[in-house]
Amino acid sequence: MSIAQPIHAPADFPVADVQCTVRANRAVNDRYRHLVLEAPPPLCRATPGQFFHLLCPPAAGDEPFLRRPMSVYRIAPEERAIEFLYNVVGAGTRALARLTAGDTMSVMGPLGVGFTIAPAHRHVLMVARGVGLATMAPVVPWARRRGIRVTAVLSARAPEDLMEREFTQREEVRVYPVFDRDASSDVGRVETLLRAILDQDRPDAMFTCGSNRLMTLLQRLGLEYGVPGEIALEQQMACALGVCLCCVRPIRAGGAIVHKRVCCEGPVFDLQQVAGTWRHG
Amino acid sequence: MQMVDLSVRIGSLALKNPVMPASGCFSHEFGQVFDLDRLGALVTKSVTPKLRKGNAIPRVAEVSQGMLNSIGIPSKGILHYVNDVVPLYAAYSSPLVASVSADTVAEFADAAAALSVPGVAAIEANISCPNLEADGRAFAMMPDTTRAAVAAIRRRTPLPVWAKLTPNTGDIKAVALAAQDAGADAIVVANTILGMSINVTTFRPTLGNVMGGLSGPAIKPIALRLVFQCAEVVSIPIIGCGGISTGADVVEFMLAGATAVQVGTASFIHADAMMRILEELRAFCDARGIDRVADLVHKARVEHEPIEW
Ligand SMILES: Cc1cc2nc3c(=O)[nH]c(=O)nc-3n(C[C@H](O)[C@H](O)[C@H](O)COP(=O)(O)OP(=O)(O)OC[C@H]3O[C@@H](n4cnc5c(N)ncnc54)[C@H](O)[C@@H]3O)c2cc1C
Ligand SMILES: Cc1cc2nc3c(=O)[nH]c(=O)nc-3n(C[C@H](O)[C@H](O)[C@H](O)COP(=O)(O)O)c2cc1C
Ligand code: FES
Numbered sequence: 001m002s003i004a005q006p007i008h009a010p011a012d013f014p015v016a017d018v019q020c021t022v023r024a025n026r027a028v029n030d031r032y033r034h035l036v037l038e039a040p041p042p043l044c045r046a047t048p049g050q051f052f053h054l055l056c057p058p059a060a061g062d063e064p065f066l067r068r069p070m071s072v073y074r075i076a077p078e079e080r081a082i083e084f085l086y087n088v089v090g091a092g093t094r095a096l097a098r099l100t101a102g103d104t105m106s107v108m109g110p111l112g113v114g115f116t117i118a119p120a121h122r123h124v125l126m127v128a129r130g131v132g133l134a135t136m137a138p139v140v141p142w143a144r145r146r147g148i149r150v151t152a153v154l155s156a157r158a159p160e161d162l163m164e165r166e167f168t169q170r171e172e173v174r175v176y177p178v179f180d181r182d183a184s185s186d187v188g189r190v191e192t193l194l195r196a197i198l199d200q201d202r203p204d205a206m207f208t209c210g211s212n213r214l215m216t217l218l219q220r221l222g223l224e225y226g227v228p229g230e231i232a233l234e235q236q237m238a239c240a241l242g243v244c245l246c247c248v249r250p251i252r253a254g255g256a257i258v259h260k261r262v263c264c265e266g267p268v269f270d271l272q273q274v275a276g277t278w279r280h281g
Numbered sequence: 282m283q284m285v286d287l288s289v290r291i292g293s294l295a296l297k298n299p300v301m302p303a304s305g306c307f308s309h310e311f312g313q314v315f316d317l318d319r320l321g322a323l324v325t326k327s328v329t330p331k332l333r334k335g336n337a338i339p340r341v342a343e344v345s346q347g348m349l350n351s352i353g354i355p356s357k358g359i360l361h362y363v364n365d366v367v368p369l370y371a372a373y374s375s376p377l378v379a380s381v382s383a384d385t386v387a388e389f390a391d392a393a394a395a396l397s398v399p400g401v402a403a404i405e406a407n408i409s410c411p412n413l414e415a416d417g418r419a420f421a422m423m424p425d426t427t428r429a430a431v432a433a434i435r436r437r438t439p440l441p442v443w444a445k446l447t448p449n450t451g452d453i454k455a456v457a458l459a460a461q462d463a464g465a466d467a468i469v470v471a472n473t474i475l476g477m478s479i480n481v482t483t484f485r486p487t488l489g490n491v492m493g494g495l496s497g498p499a500i501k502p503i504a505l506r507l508v509f510q511c512a513e514v515v516s517i518p519i520i521g522c523g524g525i526s527t528g529a530d531v532v533e534f535m536l537a538g539a540t541a542v543q544v545g546t547a548s549f550i551h552a553d554a555m556m557r558i559l560e561e562l563r564a565f566c567d568a569r570g571i572d573r574v575a576d577l578v579h580k581a582r583v584e585h586e587p588i589e590w
Contacts, residue, residue: 015313017552055550065497066343066549091343108552236339238348238549242310245326245352246341259335259355264310 015241016042017108022099023081031161032131033097034073035084037107044077048138049114049232049268052082053240055106056095064092069237069263071135072110074169082107085134085166111240112267115139115207115230121148125203125227127194127218129155129185132209133167135232135267139207144171151197153178155185155214187213191221198225205229206271215274222271229271235262250275285566286573287559289321289540291518292441292466294376294403296321296541299574300531300559303522303545304380304405304445305352309369314552319559320375321541325366327382327407329356330392337489342478347497347524348546349476351490354382354410359395367400376402378443384413390433397438404440406431406465409447409472421447421472424459435464443520445469448500448507457511469520469543470508474500497546498524505537512538512579526554528561535577 020043023036046052053067074083088097099105117124117139124143128136133154143150151174156162158181168175176193178185197203198221206229208218215231222229235247242264251260252273260266287298301322302311308326309317317323336353357365362379370377379396381404383389393404408420408430420426421444431444444460446453448471460468473494478487486492504523511519521539525531526547534542547554566574 015552017314063345064343065346066341066348106551236341238341238350238546239306239552241313241552243308244306244341244350244549245335245355246339246350248335248338248340248355 015108015111017106018043019104020107022101022103022105024101025097025099028085028163028166029160032085032087032163034166035086035096035099037082037084037105038080039082039107040080041077043082043107043110044075044080046072046075046082046110047114048075048117048142049135050110050112051267052084052107052109053111053237054092054096055108056092057099057103057105059095059098062091062095064095066238067108067240068092068096069111069234069240071232071267073134073137073166075138085131085137085163087131108240112263113265115232115268117143117146117148117205119146121204123149123151123201123203125194125197125206126150126152127155127190127206127208127214128152128167129209129211129214130157130161132211132232133163135209136207137167137169140167140171140173141169144173150174151201151203152176153190153193153197155179155190155211157181187217190214191217194218194221198227203227207231208271215271219271219274230268231271231274232267233262233269233274234267237263239263285563285571286575287563287566289575291403291443291520291541294322294441297375298559298562299535299539299541300555300562301378301520301541301543302548302555303543304407306545306548311548311552315556317373318375320555322376322378322402323370323373324378324405324543325362325380327354327356327380327410328359328362328366328392328396329354329382329384330359330388330395331384332356332358339487339489340493342487342493344476344478344495345499347495347499348549349478349488349493349495350473351488351493353490359392363395363398367398371400378403378405380405380407380445382407382410384411386414386429386433389430390437393434393442394437397440401440403443403466404434404438405443405445405469406434407445407472409445409449419447419449421445421456422450424452424455427456428459428463431460431463431465441466443467443469445472446507446511447472448474448503448523453507453510454514457515461515461517465517467518467520467540468511468515469522470511470539471504471523474503496523498526500524501530505533508534508539509537509581525558526550528558528563528565531558531562532565532577535574536579536581538579538581540575540578
């Protein structure tokens with residue numbers, strides 16, 4: 001077994017494929033589940049926004065063949081644990097959902113480039129939708145430990161899906177929840193809300209994830225207010241090591257649009273450099 | 282106990298063992314996971330003379346025991362390969378095999394010449410790609426286009442030439458013979474099988490490119506059959522490829538007639554799959570008292586009990 005580190009760190013064999021033991025795997029609500037894995041220290045070197053490539057053991061008719069990329073939701077070196085928050089959508093996540101304490105699974109990582117949070121930042125704004133908040137949640141304790149204020153707009157279908165506590169993790173965060181059910185998550189209303197935040201207490205950086213609508217909105221506001229941002233993208237993957245070129249997305253670079261690999265050049269990219277939206281599946 | 286001799290020869294090229302990566306399923310990034318010097322050879326992603334962006338996303342879809350891909354060979358051209366990719370492998374002792382693909386016979390020949398630089402030990406001609414002079418049908422679909430492409434490459438490079446065949450042809454023996462006649466030093470059998478899948482929720486094909494290549498354990502019996510058929514007709518070495526993920530799979534391909542093997546998709550499931558496969562192969566030989574792995578080649582016992590009643 002080799003030693004795991006963020007994949008860009010120089011070391012002999014920095015990426016590990018470790019057989020991890022499940023500590024807990026329970027439902028958070030009707031849609032999302034929380035998986036806690038026992039992880040040796042190298043896996044706990046993950047930084048917010050990085051991900052692991054999970055080999056979901058076959059279960060009850062589901063035989064996922066490829067690994068599944070999953071952002072690390074919580075990194076707890078003192079507990080020797082890495083944690084995930086996931087939505088059950090298909091064969092892989094259904095198989096994940098059937099794991100119980102004591103089961104083992106192969107975990108490769110940590111992988112990819114995470115969020116960049118500068119020590120000079122005083123205030124960050126996070127805009128998360130659905131399970132995307134899992135990807136962004138580790139930024140919260142990271143920022144709070146450095147005395148950085150966190151404002152978050154959390155968007156969900158309905159209050160019971162929100163996972164506000166899972167996001168804030170008892171840290172002090174100013175949260176603005178918005179919902180599809182009462183139309184408060186409409187792009188127009190989110191724009192009004194974001195403008196109010198940007199006008200009153202301008203953040204040093206904005207972080208967001210996946211949703212095309214939110215991405216386009218934040219790109220526009222970021223330019224207008226001169227606030228830099230980062231976005232975590234998703235794409236189907238095979239190798240997750242930069243080898244197969246499956247996971248590309250169009251990204252602006254030096255005046256041109258090029259394909260960059262989400263697994264190793266992302267998943268976190270500069271907000272303004274992401275070109276075009278994406279339809280999944 | 283004597284150590285098992287894992288070395289094999291592919292024509293003039295001596296390999297320390299028969300396990301190497303399949304083109305498109307390997308790059309120096311695997312050096313983050315294991316020591317690349319433990320591989321028999323290092324085969325890189327196909328490069329093309331033309332700059333190519335590659336296909337639409339999504340480029341991968343999972344199927345039972347395998348995957349479909351439609352990467353579409355994004356390429357930064359031959360010069361980039363020679364200047365920026367070849368040096369990445371200079372530190373390794375395992376021979377570098379440059380996979381090349383092209384739209385026409387003339388482009389194939391020019392590209393092979395341009396790739397014949399110090400640091401490159403052999404050229405793998407990916408003639409499973411669409412031939413723009415034959416209505417987009419792959420060169421290796423037919424014997425005559427195979428012969429034309431391989432002969433043109435042969436004339437322009439002093440390096441060993443491996444021809445990578447497509448399983449999509451209906452005439453593998455004739456195609457393999459054509460490659461041998463045209464001067465190939467080895468054949469690689471085989472590339473991916475053309476397939477597709479459709480999402481029944483959205484009614485959309487799962488791949489951005491609609492169709493793609495099937496790989497992984499799902500294709501192993503087909504690739505094995507193709508190796509076996511080729512071994513009946515050619516005398517040059519065969520490099521087996523398709524669905525190999527265990528040491529036993531390697532033994533199977535060698536028994537069918539392969540001298541060496543390539544591993545593709547298995548490395549996406551376990552990045553160190555080739556290391557595991559090598560250890561399993563060594564353990565198999567140890568357990569069976571086989572001193573030289575090369576002794577396995579083409580040793581399948583095709584004997585039938587006559588039906589008597
Ligand atoms: C970097 C990254 C981080 C992610 N983090 C999380 C997370 O923290 N929580 C969470 O619930 N989900 C996350 N996802 C999405 C997660 O990978 C998919 O939901 C999961 O792969 C679905 O697998 P499935 O077999 O259940 O679904 P299926 O739809 O049956 O999957 C079929 C195939 O498509 C792929 N696929 C499906 N949806 C996605 C997707 N959105 N992104 C990439 N590949 C996909 C699968 O991996 C599989 O190969 C993340 C994706 C990426 C790329
Ligand atoms: C993602 C991916 C990319 C590939 N790219 C190439 C390529 O550039 N050139 C080539 O000759 N074969 C390519 N192949 C085919 C493989 O080299 C191999 O022939 C095939 O996948 C069957 O082997 P496997 O089942 O072990 O993967 C690719 C396969 C995959 C899965
Ligand atoms: S998943 Fe293979 S390059 Fe990103």
